[in-house]
Amino acid sequence: MDTIVIGGGQAGLAAARTLLDAGLTPLLLEAGEQATGSWPRYYDSLTLFSPARYSALPGMAFGGDGDRYPHRDEVVAYLARYARDLGRRDAEIRTGARVTAVQADGQGFAVHLADGTTLSAPSVIAASGSFTNPHLPALDGQASFTGQILHAADYQNTAPYAGQRVVVVGAGNSAVQIAYELAEHTSVTLATRAPIRFVDQRPLGKDLHFWFTVTGFNRFPAHLVSNPPGVPVLDEGSYRQALRDGRLNRRPMFTRFDGDQIVWADGSREHVDAVVLATGYRPSLDYLDELGALDDSGYPRHVRGRSTTHAGLGFLGLEWQRTPTSNTLRGVGRDARYLARKLKTHLGTRHSRAGV
Numbered sequence: 001m002d003t004i005v006i007g008g009g010q011a012g013l014a015a016a017r018t019l020l021d022a023g024l025t026p027l028l029l030e031a032g033e034q035a036t037g038s039w040p041r042y043y044d045s046l047t048l049f050s051p052a053r054y055s056a057l058p059g060m061a062f063g064g065d066g067d068r069y070p071h072r073d074e075v076v077a078y079l080a081r082y083a084r085d086l087g088r089r090d091a092e093i094r095t096g097a098r099v100t101a102v103q104a105d106g107q108g109f110a111v112h113l114a115d116g117t118t119l120s121a122p123s124v125i126a127a128s129g130s131f132t133n134p135h136l137p138a139l140d141g142q143a144s145f146t147g148q149i150l151h152a153a154d155y156q157n158t159a160p161y162a163g164q165r166v167v168v169v170g171a172g173n174s175a176v177q178i179a180y181e182l183a184e185h186t187s188v189t190l191a192t193r194a195p196i197r198f199v200d201q202r203p204l205g206k207d208l209h210f211w212f213t214v215t216g217f218n219r220f221p222a223h224l225v226s227n228p229p230g231v232p233v234l235d236e237g238s239y240r241q242a243l244r245d246g247r248l249n250r251r252p253m254f255t256r257f258d259g260d261q262i263v264w265a266d267g268s269r270e271h272v273d274a275v276v277l278a279t280g281y282r283p284s285l286d287y288l289d290e291l292g293a294l295d296d297s298g299y300p301r302h303v304r305g306r307s308t309t310h311a312g313l314g315f316l317g318l319e320w321q322r323t324p325t326s327n328t329l330r331g332v333g334r335d336a337r338y339l340a341r342k343l344k345t346h347l348g349t350r351h352s353r354a355g356v
Contacts, residue, residue, distance in 0.1 A: 001027040001092075002347055004111050004121040006099050006287070007128035009037020010329050011317030013082050014057045014336040015125045016091045021058070022340040024347070026091055027121070029113070031098035031128075035083035038131030039076045044157045045181055046072040049173055049201070049234045050330050054209040057082055058333040067207070075329070099128075099287045108312055123312040123343050126288060126300070130281035130317075137279055140256035145275075147260055152178060152278040158185045161274055167262065169253070170278030171196045176233045178276060183248045190250040197232040198240055208234060209330065218331060222320040223304070283318060305339050312346055314339045 005015045008030025019026040028035065048055055053066030055075075060082055062070065070078070083093055098114040108122035134151040142149060152174050164186050168179040171192040182188040190196070201208055212218045222228065233239060242248040254262040261269045288294055293309045295301055300315045304322045307313035316335055317327050325331025 003123045005125045008035030011127035014333045018336040018340040022344045028093045029097040030095045036079040050209045055329045125314045127316040133282045133284040135280045145257040148274040164273035166274045168276045175278035191253045193253045198235045199232040201234040201236045228320045
């Protein structure tokens with residue numbers, strides 16, 4: 001094999017396809033039972049914020065009505081089809097293959113699996129995403145809280161919270177979508193550190209992603225942005241209407257927990273049954289700890305997805321890796337093509353130096 005790809009979600013699948021297109025031989029390793037990444041574990045009602053026509057990986061259209069917003073299960077089915085197509089193209093995909101460590105071995109990299117197997121390859125792409133590493137901020141007094149604290153990664157549907165008092169922490173798309181559906185069955189508040197920023201989902205009758213495409217925003221170079229902004233909430237109007245009519249409310253972030261209560265910024269106290277933390281994720285790359293390819297915060301040392309510590313090591317699916325869409329279905333393919341080209345050049349140079 002030329003390249004070991006770690007992770008069988010959207011980034012890993014795009015990597016395998018673009019490596020094949022570049023004439024390289026990939027081996028894709030997926031820890032789960034199928035190469036569909038984290039999508040099967042997202043909450044039940046999740047829908048994409050981009051229409052199907054803008055949500056495809058390289059070489060395979062999403063299919064169906066291009067203007068619809070695909071549901072979670074449609075994405076899972078699409079990724080499964082994509083993996084099967086890769087198999088027909090002679091890309092090897094191994095499921096149940098959890099990577100525990102990557103080491104430099106003098107010839108490239110040694111990739112160690114949980115079952116004791118060690119594989120070697122001259123290049124590696126870390127495309128394992130971040131869903132398995134949810135960010136859980138430390139909140140004052142949370143050890144004393146007698147209610148439930150969970151991350152959005154562990155939220156599935158409204159059933160367990162019917163009739164309860166719930167606070168959702170976060171101001172992004174997932175936080176608002178979860179709070180909106182909870183509001184139909186329970187009393188819910190969005191707790192945020194700043195007001196929620198909304199953007200019209202269909203300005204001038206066209207989905208926002210149409211305008212992103214025609215204006216070139218999808219390709220805007222991330223290295224030109226010193227402090228990337230947070231993602232605003234896309235809304236066709238229903239979320240803002242829910243806030244206006246009181247079905248959903250937003251308050252400044254609470255200051256601490258106290259027993260079965262939270263203490264709001266104005267000093268008032270309130271009993272709360274559950275707190276859902278829609279506070280994002282961090283790259284899931286602990287298998288690179290021994291390699292020295294990460295900084296002290298666990299983030300990869302890279303420039304546009306190419307490791308600055310190890311030639312032949314690449315990253316895929318990171319937020320703002322090369323563009324604002326690098327960690328999305330619609331954008332990861334561009335980064336994958338770029339990385340495949342760079343790795344092909346690296347491997348060609350390496351073979352030339354070895355006299356191959």
